[in-house]
Amino acid sequence: DPYSKEPIRHKALKINGQKPFCAEPPPSLLIESFITPTELFYVRNHLPVPEIDIKTYSLELIVGEVTRKELKFEDIKKYPKYTITSAIMCGGNRRSEMAKEKQLRGLSWGIGAVGNAIWTGARLCDILKDLKINEDDYNHVQFEGYDLDPSGTPYSASIPIHKGMDCRADVILAYEMNGQIIPRDHGFPVRVIVPGVVGARNVKWLAKIIVTKEESQSQWQQRDYKAFSPSTDWDNVDFSTAPAIQEMPVISAICKPEPSETIKVINGKINVKGYAWSGGGRKIIRVDVTNDQGKTWHTANLNAEDYNAKEGKYWSWTLWSIDLPVKKDCKETEIWAKAVDASYNVQPESFRNIWNLRGFLCNAYHRVKVKLEH
Numbered sequence: 001d002p003y004s005k006e007p008i009r010h011k012a013l014k015i016n017g018q019k020p021f022c023a024e025p026p027p028s029l030l031i032e033s034f035i036t037p038t039e040l041f042y043v044r045n046h047l048p049v050p051e052i053d054i055k056t057y058s059l060e061l062i063v064g065e066v067t068r069k070e071l072k073f074e075d076i077k078k079y080p081k082y083t084i085t086s087a088i089m090c091g092g093n094r095r096s097e098m099a100k101e102k103q104l105r106g107l108s109w110g111i112g113a114v115g116n117a118i119w120t121g122a123r124l125c126d127i128l129k130d131l132k133i134n135e136d137d138y139n140h141v142q143f144e145g146y147d148l149d150p151s152g153t154p155y156s157a158s159i160p161i162h163k164g165m166d167c168r169a170d171v172i173l174a175y176e177m178n179g180q181i182i183p184r185d186h187g188f189p190v191r192v193i194v195p196g197v198v199g200a201r202n203v204k205w206l207a208k209i210i211v212t213k214e215e216s217q218s219q220w221q222q223r224d225y226k227a228f229s230p231s232t233d234w235d236n237v238d239f240s241t242a243p244a245i246q247e248m249p250v251i252s253a254i255c256k257p258e259p260s261e262t263i264k265v266i267n268g269k270i271n272v273k274g275y276a277w278s279g280g281g282r283k284i285i286r287v288d289v290t291n292d293q294g295k296t297w298h299t300a301n302l303n304a305e306d307y308n309a310k311e312g313k314y315w316s317w318t319l320w321s322i323d324l325p326v327k328k329d330c331k332e333t334e335i336w337a338k339a340v341d342a343s344y345n346v347q348p349e350s351f352r353n354i355w356n357l358r359g360f361l362c363n364a365y366h367r368v369k370v371k372l373e374h
């Protein structure tokens with residue numbers, strides 16, 4: 001069994017898949033703190049977790065077809081050390097809600113395929129600078145992992161070259177997560193963090209960086225993590241017609257209360273909490289909440305504790321909270337939330353017209369029905 005040497009995981013994680021291991025924290029624990037505790041951070045593996053010895057670990061740097069360098073773990077640590085706080089979100093986060101619209105294929109994620117952590121490592125732009133490559137000669141930076149499928153093919157993905165070369169993009173080869181050595185499930189000893197970009201490009205257990213003209217040819221870049229029109233189905237889909245998902249759209253979720261929970265009304269109000277995030281470093285500028293189907297929208301208080309974030313570099317999520325007025329004697333209510341980002345992008349109202357066959361980019365208003373106790 002290639003899965004016989006998997007790490008031990010936290011008991012609170014809700015398991016969506018055992019082999020490969022995929023799990024998320026429950027909503028209430030998800031937003032307990034601005035920084036997601038490492039052991040509660042969602043895990044999305046596609047293959048068995050590789051066993052890597054830090055003493056023999058090496059990272060191959062390839063330009064075109066030519067190997068230019070092999071970096072040992074210590075060589076990566078010699079680069080200037082950068083720390084960023086950034087969320088990572090799976091492209092399939094909140095898929096279980098989209099699946100209710102119409103059947104689709106993919107793991108049934110709730111709202112917890114996201115986490116916000118402190119990442120420390122070397123900047124990709126510094127490493128690429130040392131290779132003295134001309135950005136105009138290439139189009140993509142590919143990342144290969146040490147995790148292999150049964151045929152020996154590694155997990156792999158790529159990002160556009162401008163993203164990799166741009167120091168402002170804060171792409172880092174992280175060797176610490178929340179101030180500690182990265183645990184095996186999250187990419188020990190080195191993983192890529194591409195802030196603001198779909199989780200799938202944040203390659204764990206990094207084995208190779210390949211600067212090329214072509215995008216990664218892996219199945220995860222070419223035949224997965226792409227979205228289509230609601231009328232595209234498995235009998236007429238052509239994956240070559242859609243670009244690979246990179247920057248993520250604006251999204252939010254209500255984490256407290258949870259669906260069907262009974263909550264106490266205090267002074268005519270209930271407390272509602274959640275997270276909001278947008279890709280591409282776009283700041284969350286507002287979160288609107290309603291419990292009368294949008295007749296009245298209330299603006300939530302935002303908590304974006306990452307005070308170092310600069311314009312266009314809001315990599316962290318924003319936590320929000322509101323004391324929401326509810327009607328007297330009402331026994332049940334449905335809460336909706338929607339976020340707005342710095343480009344005034346806003347979440348779509350429902351899943352109906354954004355449904356796609358693999359269940360990606362599930363960012364419709366989040367709706368939670370709860371019971372009230374007066």
Ligand code: MTE
Pocket residue numbers: 041042043044045046047088089090091144145146147155156185186187198199200201202203204205
């Ligand atoms: N990197 C490798 N090598 N193998 C993988 O299976 N999964 C990707 C990405 N990087 C994956 C990977 C996907 S789809 C996501 S959402 C994130 O890792 C999840 O990161 P996490 O498990 O640290 O939360």
Ligand code: MO
Pocket residue numbers: 044089090091092199200
């Ligand atoms: Mo993912």
